[in-house]
Amino acid sequence: MTTSDEHRDEIAAQERLIRSVAFLHDLSRVEVARLIGSSEDVHLEQGAIILREGDAADALYLLASGTVEASVRADGSDRVVTSITAPATFGELGVLPRRTDRDGSRQDGRPGLAHPPRTV
Secondary structure, eight states, X not given: OOHHHHHHHHHHHHHHHHHTSGGGTTOOHHHHHHHHHHOEEEEXXXXXXXXXXXXXXXXXXXXXXXXEEEEEEETTEEEEEEEXXXXXXXXXXXXXXXXXXXXXXXXXXXXXXXXXXXXX
């Protein structure tokens, strides 16, 4: 497989991920290409903290592989409130104007993430 073939396969995988998200499903091919072109791939180690409760909300995360846990801090310890398994999104409420809080999310395993930049 050539580098060109690998790049084409990666783009196709990113488009499938975007199309698997209900509110992104109907984007045009041009809009999908722009989203892919402006996204940043993020690969994290197990246990890495992606965002913390109370952080400024500024990103949509597209979970391409793996699982993340959303937790809240209560009584001095983290409590997992949900697990999110790929393909999925999280943080999407953060891209809405004036939203300044987030649930805390911790990575479980080694997720593959795409992190599109915020546009307002």
